[in-house]
Amino acid sequence: MAVAESSALERGLLSRPFRSGTASRRLLPILALALAAAAIFATGYGAVSISPSQVLGIILAHLGLDTGIAYTDQQDAILWAIRLPRVVLGCLVGAALGISGAALQGVFRNPLAEPALVGVAGGGSLGAVAAIVLGFTVLGRWSLPAAAFCGAFIATLSVYAIARTEHRTSIETLILMGIAVNAITSAATGYLTFQADDAELRSIIFWSLGSLGGSTWPVVQIVTPFILPAALLILIWSRALNLMVLGESEARHLGVNTERVRLTLIGLTALMTGAAVAVAGIIGFVGLVVPHLVRLVVGPDHRTLLPASALGGATLLVLADLAARTLVVPAELPLGVVTTMIGGPFFLWLLYRSKRTRIGW
Amino acid sequence: MQSGLPLQTTHLSVAAGDKLLIEDISISARPGEITAIAGPNGAGKSTLLKALAGDLEAASGAILLDGRPLSAYRPRDLARLRAVLPQQTLLTFAFTVEEVVAMGRHPHHGAATGDHASNQAAIEQAMQTTETTPLAQRTYPTLSGGEQSRANLARVLAQETPVLLLDEPTAALDIRHQHLVLDIARELADAGATVVAVLHDLNLAAVYADQLILLDWGRVAASGPPREVLTAERLRSVFACPVAIVSHPVHDCPLVIPLGHGAVAERSRT
Structure with a gap:
């Protein structure tokens, strides 16, 4: 949002026209600490209460370190078998959504970009719903995640492949293709939902509202190799992403192979968010809102923004899942509903603020 | 800075679909000179500059930087040899001016010229020259059009390349800054750089250009010293x-x- 004609007075009154660039990187350790605190708190909170020191004691005991902190066998069982895998999966999924949103907003130079835009949610839903309704069970309990992952990945790559013509992709085409592919997948999903019986409908609704309820260590083990390496690889491209934000041709003039950056980043984000969607269902607004929130604090430099969005996304999802499983006990709120309830109003505020101050995102 | 890199086109044509935007253009921008490109709207000035920057593929003919076809350079190597100032750069996210200028150092990252001291010196020098030092900590989207234009020029200068391509560098500027920018171009050319600028203002071209290329309907109508062309x-x-x-x-x-x-x-x- 360039402001060509804003008067000096108006510019002087803007809320944050100045920003110190160097201070922002110091926030990363603080965000990491916040995540650790949120994770320990979430692990300890519930019907059976476990204190933070007991949480650490139990985890360290499982890693082979005896700390002498007293805890019961029941606490140990609940923490290790139920709560910890759920919190760890929340961290992974939240980090994947946060860093993917930040990377895609940079790639598309568009503050509204998020994984859903390039087909992850639409494709993932279609895969999952198809598996439920058509009775795809070849892979046992991994059938649904595998179908959702394939749907998400195929949808994203087809958006990219169709948009790429004459060896170049225009961002506008890519966004429009994303909208078209999302429309087609949601029509197909709608048709399958229409065909579903009552039991299948319950599964579809449960999945499409998002949940970390199915978290176990094997689930953590299977998504970690998709999410962790991809997240680390994305960090390598943070400098190039800064230049991409400057503009497609500007980045090229500065020696960036823009097509390769775009393909790599869309591929990596599809991998990560595809895996996230596969194990947790549709979790809205984390990928969209977290990068904006983080940008407000650390600024737009991707060298800080990307890791901070991963940490922020993980923290938000751990806390949202804590709310989802404790607000209406003994029932559980769908996680996607909680994140959207937080994200929606926040996004409205963000839009209002940017309209009012016009200082850019 | 390396100097003495000539930029030439030989019988260059560029097409959009089956329409030729520029046709049979043979020009030579020499080191130590400012080459201005002028002409009416739609004459192909920006197309020619984009082709010189390597953004557009030639339908026929060739573009040679230092005698080698532009396409033979790797993007990173090319970025160390030529910088491009676009007409306008819109930035969605709130980078500070200093961060934007620092982006100009990207091609030097990992090279001998990319150490911290050289980067810092180039950034400071570029901001001083363009009078953007007082704007250093301002965020780019809050700048006026003219300030953004100078911040971008600073980014281009920080790139420290022997060839500079400027697309209407004076368009958004008041008269003092118009001359500031072209004085900078003059100094760079005097130091051996090859400067190519699209200029709408024929009188600025007359004062500053060593060579004026007048385009009309995608072809060269005339080229030479401004006094002969105008x-x-x-x-x-x-x-x-x-x-x-x-x-x-x-x-x-x-x-x-x-x-x-x-x-x-x-x-x-x-």
Whole structure:
């Protein structure tokens, strides 16, 4: 949002026209600490209460370190078998959504970009719903995640492949293709939902509202190799992403192979968010809102923004899942509903603020 | 900075679909000179500059930097040799001016010229030259059009390349800053750089350019020193607007005075 004609007075009154660039990187350790605190708190909170020191004691005991902190066998069982895998999966999924949103907003130079835009949610839903309704069970309990992952990945790559013509992709085409592919997948999903019986409908609704309820260590083990390496690889491209934000041709003039950056980043984000969607269902607004929130604090430099969005996304999802499983006990709120309830109003505020101050995102 | 890199085109044509945007253009921008590209709207000025920058593929002909085809350079190597100032850069996210200028150092990242001291020196020098130092901590989207334009010029200067391509560098600027920018271009050329600039203002071209290339309908209508290119007859036919050419009262160059459509009517009556 360039402001060509804003008067000096108006510019002087803007809320944050100045920003110190160097201070922002110091926030990363603080965000990491916040995540650790949120994770320990979430692990300890519930019907059976476990204190933070007991949480650490139990985890360290499982890693082979005896700390002498007293805890019961029941606490140990609940923490290790139920709560910890759920919190760890929340961290992974939240980090994947946060860093993917930040990377895609940079790639598309568009503050509204998020994984859903390039087909992850639409494709993932279609895969999952198809598996439920058509009775795809070849892979046992991994059938649904595998179908959702394939749907998400195929949808994203087809958006990219169709948009790429004459060896170049225009961002506008890519966004429009994303909208078209999302429309087609949601029509197909709608048709399958229409065909579903009552039991299948319950599964579809449960999945499409998002949940970390199915978290176990094997689930953590299977998504970690998709999410962790991809997240680390994305960090390598943070400098190039800064230049991409400057503009497609500007980045090229500065020696960036823009097509390769775009393909790599869309591929990596599809991998990560595809895996996230596969194990947790549709979790809205984390990928969209977290990068904006983080940008407000650390600024737009991707060298800080990307890791901070991963940490922020993980923290938000751990806390949202804590709310989802404790607000209406003994029932559980769908996680996607909680994140959207937080994200929606926040996004409205963000839009209002940017309209009012016009200082850019 | 390396110097002495000539940039040439030989029988260059660029097409959009089956329409030729520029046709059979053979020009040579020499080191130590400012080469200005002028012409009416739609004559192909920006297309030619984009082709020189390597953004557009040639339908036929070639673009040679230092005798080698542009396509033979790796993007990173090319970025160390030539910098491009676009007409306008819109930035969605709130980078500070200093961060934007620092992006100009990207091609030097990992090279001998990319150590912290050289980067810092180049950034500071570029901001000083363009008078953007006071804007360093301001965020780019809050700047006025003219300030953004100078911040971008600073980014381009920080790139420290022997070839500079400037697309209407004076468009958003007041008269003092117009001359500031072209004085910078002059100094760089005097230091051996090859400068190519699209200029709408024929009088700025007359004062600053060593070579003026006048485009019309995608072809070169005339090229050479401004005093030879800027004749009343030629400008009237190319711009479809009558002009008077007088001697510049201060500089040793021609001064173009557009007479407007009223003059056409008046003359046809007499």
